[in-house]
Every structure is written in C-alpha cells, then in structure tokens.
Amino acid sequence: MKISREDVEYVAALARLELTEQETQEYTEQLNSILDYAAMLERLDTSDVVPTAHAVPLHNVLREDQVRPSINHDKALRNAPDGEEGFFRVPKIV
C-alpha cells in the first residue's frame, strides 16, 4: 500500500494540522517507509489467529455502580485556559 500526498493532506486536515509544502513531502516519504516496514507482518500466516482486541490478555475489568466523590469546579477548572462561573470557556467552534 502506497501513501499518496492526498492521503497525507487528508489525514492532516482531519487532525487539524497545517503542513508546509516541505513537511507534506517529508511525511509522505516517512509514512511510506514506516508502512513498508510494518508490511513485513504480512508475510506471517495469520489465517488461524483471531483478531486482537487488546494487547493485554485480560477481559471484564469492571467496577461496581457506587458513587464516589467528584471534584469541585474550582479544581476542575484549575488547568483550563479559560473559564467563567464554573464553566469551561472555549473559542468559536464552527
């Protein structure tokens, strides 16, 4: 599989990244070399292997439905760039 310039531009747009002409070129090459490397895995016969959903062989890690204390909004907003009256404030969305 070959990553095209358009693929890189599309992914960058989805991630809200603004790339220069040179960066687009550079990342296209880098992504291709990463995928080429990973393509080695395709040589393995995985016909009898079930798809992996999680890297750790655990399942059903659950908690009981018991209320635990929340934090107050002063604490919640401490790291927020902007806020008012207990609300987070965000810049123009669309």
Added chain:
Amino acid sequence: MVVANNYEMVCGLEVHVELQTKTKIFCGCTTEFGGEQNTHVCPVCLGMPGALPVLNREVVNYAIKAGLALNCEIAEFSKFDRKNYFYPDLSKNYQTSQFDLPICGKGGLEIEVEGEKKWIGITRAHMEEDAGKLVHSGETISTSNESSVDYNRAGVPLLEIVSEPDMRSIPEVLAYLEKLVQILEYTEVSDCRLEQGSVRFDVNVSLRPVGEIALGTRTETKNLNSFSSVRRCMEYEVARQARVLDAGDKVIQETRTWDEGRGVTLTLRSKEEAHDYRYFPEPDLTPLVIDREWVERIRKTLPELPGARRARLQELGLSAYDAGVITQAKALSDYFDAALIHYGDAKALANWVMGDLTRLLNSNQCQVADSPISPERLAELLVIIDKGTISGKIAKSVIEEMYSTSKDAQTIVKEKGLAQISDEGALLGIIDNVLAANPQSVEDYRAGKDRAIGFLVGQIMKATKGQANPGLVNQLLKEKLA
C-alpha cells in the same frame, strides 16, 4: 405507503437512551440530572492525561436487559472503540463507543398501525458515553464567538439503538418509538424522562418513487427529544425532499438539525465535509466476554413486558382498547395489577381506573404513583358496591371524597350515612308514601303505560337521597302494582 406525489418514504431511527445507573459509565461520578455546572466531574470524565476509565458493571447489565427485551442477540465478545472527532462537548477529542463489536446484535419489535401488525428490525445496540452540554454566547453555534461547557453529563451511560430502515410512514415511526420507549420504561433500564433528554432521537429519512427498489438519498436529523418533534420534523423533511425531487434536483446526503421554534430542518453539515471518525479499539478498556450464564441471570430479571400484560388483561375480559390504555404506562399498569389482587372483576376495575380515577388524577395533575387513593382502597370501594352496601351512583361521590380526604370508602360511607337502603320494611314504607302521593302515575301504569314506573322509581330515589337499592326498589314496586 405513499406519502406525497407518488413518493414512498423510507425511515430508520437511532435512539439514544440514558441508562439509569447511579454512576457514569467509566467513573464513579453521579449521573444525577441538574447540579451546578462541572460539579459531577473527575479526572476520568474530564479526560485528564493519565486518568483511566473502568467500565461500570451495571451498564453492561442494563444493556443486556434492554437487548433481551428487544429480542436482540447478545454478543459473547464485545469491545469498546474510540470515535475521534474535534468538538468540545467531550474533552478527550474522542467518544468512547462501540464500533464493530456492539453488545447487542440483531433484534426487533412488533408494531401495530391501524390494526396492521409489522415487524421493525433492530440492527444493533451499543454502549457509549454521553457528551457534555454547550451553551453558546450567541443565538446559534455559528454566530457565537465563544461557548461555555458543562461536563456534568459527559460520561453518563447511553445505549444507542439502531433500527433497520423498515418504516414507511410517520405513524409507523411513532408506533415504533412509543413501543420502544414503553419497553425501556417497563424494563427500568432508563427513567425515560424525555423532557430531561433521557431519550433522544436521530431520524434518517429518504424518498423514492413508488415501485422503485433502490433507496433514495437520505438525510439524518439529529437530537430530537419528543414524539411531537419527530412527527413535525418528518412532515417537514418529507415535504422538503419531495419538493427537491419534483424540481428535478438531487437530495444532498447530509446531517440536519431541527429548529423547534421555526418548525424547519437546517443543514448542519454535509457528507462531503463529514467526519471520518477513524475508529480504533480503546486501549484503556479490556474487552467484554459475556458468558451465557450471565445472560440467563439477566433474563430472569425481565419483568412481564407490555405485550404480555396486554394479552393477560384481554384474557381477563378487557377489550383490546382498554388493555392498551391500562398498559400504556408501567405505573398505571402496576396500579391496576395491585388493585386486581384485592378485586377480581377486571372489567369493572378497568372502568373505574380509566374513568373516575384517571379523571381525578388528571384534574389534579397527579401522577398515578402518587395517587391519594391506593390500589387496595379502590378495590375495597368496588367490593362494597358489589356487596350492595352502596350503589354505583353513590360510589361516584364516595370516590371524590376518598380522593380529597384520603379516607377509605367504609369510613366515608359510615360518616356520611351513605349506606344503601336494602331493608325491605323501610323501603315498603317509602314506596307506600310515594304511591299515595302520585295516584295519576299509578293509574297510568295500570293502564299499560310502562314509562310511568320510571317516574315512580325516580320519586323513591329522590325520597331516599339516592340511597335506595335500585334493584330492590324495582322488584318491590312491581309487586305492589301487580
């Protein structure tokens, strides 16, 4: 069904239901509605770096329960995925949801529209977290320079139930939604408070020429929160698409929003700029393995569902209509069943529950669960009517008194001296007086005018303030006049 200008409507629905757990899906914050902004939050539901989610067992229990009630297959293996998008209603820039391995697979439910039964398929149902609430500084999101965010709702557990595009008319859509919400209410997986946004609807609609098999281009209108909004939105959207097609144009596949005030749908975003969600397995949560024993354990907790209740009430002699009214809401159906334990005549009970009791509750804006007349006391009233202690007519005023004073029927009858006069001796004395006072009527009756007896009965009832046993009065009067 032909909706307009020889087009057929095709509709499928996505329904988001807030599950009735005490805590959020991945953290111990309360799910309580309301609360001061950003006070039901913690590092997990605020998406702070390093915070780890842990799945709430009760969410899985409720999802299985709802799935079973909706005839869905319950997956043996299920997992969570990240749905990536940039929107500040979730602070993590992704929603933890389920993509390719949802907890509930194919199912469905039966609806009835104008006497015709139809099966509406359910494609799947999956668990996910709810998003926070945005308050925009301007009139709409696009005219706002900034927005305020409250994450109290972020992380409240949702079950998203996706139907097949099986509905062909607005009445079918409404019947499906009513049945779905009714089942969710009966199984108590959700409080189903539509006015609080506990249940929200996304409507997918397309039109195609009658006879055409290929589906037309659809639009999705998101976040409707009442049946009437769904109906009005669909009426608008169907007419709009018909106009577009009639003009020879193409319907654009897009997400729309419903403007309740203006009664129109508006473009929210078109598919061309739609999000590519880049789902991938959630590495912070382990997969779920649901063994069959777990499913069976939940199956045992399923209550008698509305369809089964309705059938049972019909077997007890209620009409299909009456059984439908009684079982429409679980609270009324529970009330009816509680009264039925103490009074066996289901038909008579239904008449009182649907008649006087409902009227009193409605005029006092009282929920049946808070009725000042308990099911036992209503049953007791009906028992003393049957015994002949009071007449049905007197009972109508007794039930008013029961409602306003919260006293039981026996006490009211005793205090007000309302007991029916069934004593022959006492009645014969009154009858003699009435006959003596109305010789003309007596003569008319004897001359073959049967109507005259009605007048005489009326006079006797008047003389006894309605307390004479009407059956006995008729019998004694006929004997006297014979």
